[in-house]
Amino acid sequence: MSEERAMTLSMTSSPHIRFPETTSRIMWTVFFCLIPSGIVSVYVFGLSTLWIIITAVLGAVATEYGCGLMAGGKNTISDGSAALTGLLLAYNLPPQAPLWMVFIGAFIAIVFSKVLFGGLGFNIFNPALIGRVFLMASFPVLMTRWPAPFRVDAVTAATPLAVFKDSFQGTNVLSQADIINYSYRDLFLGFRGGCIGEGCVAALLLGAVYLLIRGYISWQIPVSFIGTVAVFSWLFSGKDGIAGGDFILHILSGGLVLGAFYMATDYVTSPITKTGQLIFGFGCGLITGVIRLWGGYPEGVSYSILLMNILVPLLDKFIVPRRFGELK
Amino acid sequence: MNGLNAAMKTFPGGKHIEGHKQLTRNEPICAMPLPAQVIIPLSQHTGSICEPLVKKGDKVKAGTKIGQGNGVVSSTVHASVSGTVNNISDYNHPVLGSCPAVIIDSDGKDENDAQVKERSGIAELSKEELLAIIKDSGIVGLGGAAFPTQVKLNPPRPVDTLIINGVECEPYLTCDFRLMLERTNELLQGIQLIQKIVNVQKVFIGIEEDKQEAVLQLRNRIMEKKRRFEVVALKAKYPQGAEKQLIKAVVGREVPPGKLPFDVGVIVVNVGTAVAVYEAVCLGKPLYERIVTVTGRIVKKPANLKVRLGTRFSDIIAFCEGTKEPLGKIIMGGPMMGLAQFTDDVPVIKGTSGILMLAKDEIKDFTETPCIRCGRCVNVCPVRMLPYALSLCVESKSFEQALQYNPRDCMECGACAYVCPAKRRIVESIRLIKAVVK
Ligand code: SF4
Ligand code: SF4
Numbered sequence: 202m203s204e205e206r207a208m209t210l211s212m213t214s215s216p217h218i219r220f221p222e223t224t225s226r227i228m229w230t231v232f233f234c235l236i237p238s239g240i241v242s243v244y245v246f247g248l249s250t251l252w253i254i255i256t257a258v259l260g261a262v263a264t265e266y267g268c269g270l271m272a273g274g275k276n277t278i279s280d281g282s283a284a285l286t287g288l289l290l291a292y293n294l295p296p297q298a299p300l301w302m303v304f305i306g307a308f309i310a311i312v313f314s315k316v317l318f319g320g321l322g323f324n325i326f327n328p329a330l331i332g333r334v335f336l337m338a339s340f341p342v343l344m345t346r347w348p349a350p351f352r353v354d355a356v357t358a359a360t361p362l363a364v365f366k367d368s369f370q371g372t373n374v375l376s377q378a379d380i381i382n383y384s385y386r387d388l389f390l391g392f393r394g395g396c397i398g399e400g401c402v403a404a405l406l407l408g409a410v411y412l413l414i415r416g417y418i419s420w421q422i423p424v425s426f427i428g429t430v431a432v433f434s435w436l437f438s439g440k441d442g443i444a445g446g447d448f449i450l451h452i453l454s455g456g457l458v459l460g461a462f463y464m465a466t467d468y469v470t471s472p473i474t475k476t477g478q479l480i481f482g483f484g485c486g487l488i489t490g491v492i493r494l495w496g497g498y499p500e501g502v503s504y505s506i507l508l509m510n511i512l513v514p515l516l517d518k519f520i521v522p523r524r525f526g527e528l529k
Numbered sequence: 530m531n532g533l534n535a536a537m538k539t540f541p542g543g544k545h546i547e548g549h550k551q552l553t554r555n556e557p558i559c560a561m562p563l564p565a566q567v568i569i570p571l572s573q574h575t576g577s578i579c580e581p582l583v584k585k586g587d588k589v590k591a592g593t594k595i596g597q598g599n600g601v602v603s604s605t606v607h608a609s610v611s612g613t614v615n616n617i618s619d620y621n622h623p624v625l626g627s628c629p630a631v632i633i634d635s636d637g638k639d640e641n642d643a644q645v646k647e648r649s650g651i652a653e654l655s656k657e658e659l660l661a662i663i664k665d666s667g668i669v670g671l672g673g674a675a676f677p678t679q680v681k682l683n684p685p686r687p688v689d690t691l692i693i694n695g696v697e698c699e700p701y702l703t704c705d706f707r708l709m710l711e712r713t714n715e716l717l718q719g720i721q722l723i724q725k726i727v728n729v730q731k732v733f734i735g736i737e738e739d740k741q742e743a744v745l746q747l748r749n750r751i752m753e754k755k756r757r758f759e760v761v762a763l764k765a766k767y768p769q770g771a772e773k774q775l776i777k778a779v780v781g782r783e784v785p786p787g788k789l790p791f792d793v794g795v796i797v798v799n800v801g802t803a804v805a806v807y808e809a810v811c812l813g814k815p816l817y818e819r820i821v822t823v824t825g826r827i828v829k830k831p832a833n834l835k836v837r838l839g840t841r842f843s844d845i846i847a848f849c850e851g852t853k854e855p856l857g858k859i860i861m862g863g864p865m866m867g868l869a870q871f872t873d874d875v876p877v878i879k880g881t882s883g884i885l886m887l888a889k890d891e892i893k894d895f896t897e898t899p900c901i902r903c904g905r906c907v908n909v910c911p912v913r914m915l916p917y918a919l920s921l922c923v924e925s926k927s928f929e930q931a932l933q934y935n936p937r938d939c940m941e942c943g944a945c946a947y948v949c950p951a952k953r954r955i956v957e958s959i960r961l962i963k964a965v966v967k
Contacts, residue, residue: 211857211892212871214957216943217864217885218700219895220544222950226925227903280898323900468903473917475908522913524935525773528784 224321227417228281234408235288235463241391241401245350246296250397254291256300260307261287268316282321286310289329292398292459293503294336296348302340306332326510327470330503347394349381360394361454362499365447369494388453399456409462418466421478422485427452427459430484437494451493454476460502461485462510470510477516484509537738537941539764540774540913544944546767546865548739552824552831553703558711560835561848563635567609567839568620568876569595570630575676576602576670580761581631587614591837592642592815594665595631605667608642609817609837610635623842623861623875623943624868630876633839646813651722655769659726659810667816667879668808671801672705672770673862675880678802682715682726684791692779693725695743695771695800696763699863702883704820705800707833709736709743712804713750719807720758727796732758733779734800742761767865768942772797774911786938788910801882821845821877826887827852835879839915842884843873857889865943895952906945906955912938916955923958936962 243251265283277283288309294303310332318324337344349358358381359367365373369499383393391401399405412418431448438446451457465471465485472481485505492501572578579596583589589608596606612635622628654662666677672694697705711714724732736744761779763769773784775797782793790797801819808814817838824831828851836845841858846848846852860867861881906916915934922931939959946955 209856210859210869210871212869212895213858213892214869214954214960215860215864215866215941216869216947216956217858217860217869217887217892218546218947219952220546220948220950222948223952224898224901224950227901227950282901303781320657320899322901468901471902473902473904473907522907524786524914525912525938526783526788528785 225280225281228285230415230417231412231463232281232285234412235292235398235405237404237407238292238391238398238401238459239288241404242296242397244446245391245400246348246397250296252300253294253298253303253397254288255298256303257291257294257307258284258287260304261290261311264311265316268312272316277321280321283311286311286315286332289398289464290332293329293333293396293456295344295346296397297346298343302336302343305339306336309335312529321396322469324469325513326507327464327467330464330507333503334507349394350392358394360499361388361450362493365438365450365454366493366499385449385453388450393454395454396456396459398468399459402453402458405458405462409458412462415448419475419478422465422471422482423461425479425482426465426485426489427457429483430457430489433486433490434493437490440477451490455493455500456502457489460506464502465506465509471512472513472520474517474520474522477513477520480516480520481509481513484512537764538761538778539769540777540911541765542909542913542944543766543774544909544948545765546947548765549824549826550703550706550739552826552828553822553833554703554706556703556707556831556833558704558707558833558835559819560826561837561840561845563610563639563837564840564844565635566841567616567633567635567837568630568841569606569609569839570620570622570625570876570878571596571606571624572625572628573606573675573838573878574598574604575674576600576604576680578629579603579606581617582616583608583631584616585614585616588612589614589633590640590642592645592817592964594667594815602677602680604669604730604789605665605815606631606838607667607815607817608633609839611638611640612636616683620836621872621875623870623878623881627785630839641786644813645815648811648813651671651811654810656726656728659722662810662842663806664870665815666805668802668809669816669879670799670801671805671819671879671882673866673880673882675878678798678806681796681798682723684727684796685957687794688727688791688796689722689729689794690728690731690733690796691720692775692782692795692797693732693800693803694770694772694775694797695734695736695740696775697740698737698765698767698770699865699867699882700767701824701885702822702824702863703824704833704882706740706743708804708820709740710798713746713806713825716747716800717750717754717756717758717805718811719803719805721756722806722810723798723803725939729796730757734758734760735763735769735775736760736777737769738762739765762838767944767947768911768940771911771940771942773940786935816879819877819879819881822883823849824883824915825852825888826891827854827856827888828886829853836881838879839876841873842870842875845877845884846873846886851888852888856886857892858887860887862886866941873926897953898951900951900953903950905948905950909944909948911944912940914938916959917953919962920953920955920958923961928962931962932966936966939963
């Protein structure tokens, strides 16, 4: 037989075909599913939000690129994960965050929660949330300045959750001018104060449904997360004792929808089995509820996810599928 | 998914894989002309290698026994053409790389050995006599594993169920499908013989629902012949044809790790093997030919060929008029579990269910990227392992640590690597672990 022909045959081992799906396609799909929410945000809060988004994305990508160069030329930016981290960070910032602060957040997110852990796949904490929490700790004032919707002149207004908390805890520190009464419709459409990307529940759900249909995310985490928050707030956030709380307010406000569908579902930092994911979502919901009702901050989604991130290695160690053929 | 699909029997896990079966599913089985020379490896089965019974220069005919193995787990090999033994020497082997083989020059007359003749009084044959015929005819599992059939049909403990495997879940392959359509009566007779040997009441024939014609035809023929075999249509999902998954789908039993089907009272036999049993017992014909699906997008004339064992791949490829584009890869078997060949100068053996040819652009080197812990491999693994964890163990060279993830449960079906978006070579990693950690 012809020797040349024999020489050219590939000898890689089975399986010889692969499903046409790649990490970068998944990451970029999630990225694009988040875009509508950003557009609404620009519409509600003005062009400054667009610059924040661009700075965060480019900042994260540039940092990842730089780290790759220093680590010996490994270029990992095309996998889309850095861009996604940047976008999610932007969505967790207030609409008038100064751009230098945005860049610092992006830098911290990539270096301290990803690169130092060994890169994509090895990080324990959600990078975007690390960036946000760092900024919260370092620049608390800048991180909690909330402009009112459609007021480019930057009149500040309390977020719906801050208003809720003020009256729930009876602190009454908010001045009457700060308080805007939003309808459910306003909340659903994102016409309210808050972080850039978290407001428009409608847009976020649109993308989330697509991701669910494509199988890019599974329902376990979002459903258990949001469900727990709903039950918890219905039980305990009522005016008079147990039950009757405004759980719809709690679902539509803050970063719950963004967090439950787009951040708690991050593959790397969430449990790998479906059962683990249910527990993870439940834990996130519980912590969010506790912080929102009795904690020091009006919002608890970011902290809840970061806290549950710590438990993921443990969940993955102990919650494993039953071995095939082993007795139940 | 429609309602019918949801109710369809199957196993948990696995994944529907694009079948590419349309390339050959409507190609009737066609007998390939005799090759000028055949190479009959003395090992084509699980178990001890055969001793040659002929020497250089001997005359043989199709069906002449030319090699016999010692020991319980072994088989026999036969000449597949009439002619002269040219040599007995090491030759390329599609599984083993190289193996002693009997090389026979065909005389073109295609005469049968005197032993090859119809048998009478089959109904009177005892179980032991039937098993002896099967062993003497060199029958092994034709689904790919090539386990000696007489051993399989004689389990150390009684079983209550026989499952005939017509699933053919590997993409591209259609030889079992054509066999079920074209040789239905022989298949049913073969099944009846096997039923008699293993002495069971319950007989199921498992077929994936995308092979509707085969399901219907078998059901009709079984009715006509008043047999009590039940045809079970299974969801088309890979690896539905793996023994343990088939048993789970059909009778709901799980074979424990490290155990065999008979441990849960089941024996699984491939459809091709059942037809071979019929031919051996009723026609006195040893296993010296089989049906091979020759396929691939680039193959000029894809086909289901009846081929004499020992025929070179190169002869078969030439008969199918070669390829439209330069060859990137030749695979014996299907794309999920088949073996890449380093040359086309290898013979067809008993386990050769297909010859798949892929173009260069179909085997683009899939570069491995970091595991993103997406869980796809975990969800798809039919034996519920944690493939990603094993892959990471190899990456960090912690082989001992890998043992806690039961690497030996893996049947190397490839479903995990197939779905992995990071293109991780999970199966390779698991093979490595199995080899390193004894
Ligand atoms: S499918 Fe691939 S990327 Fe996903 S968890 Fe498994 S090994 Fe990791
Ligand atoms: S190759 Fe092994 S680990 Fe991968 S899916 Fe198949 S049985 Fe599971």
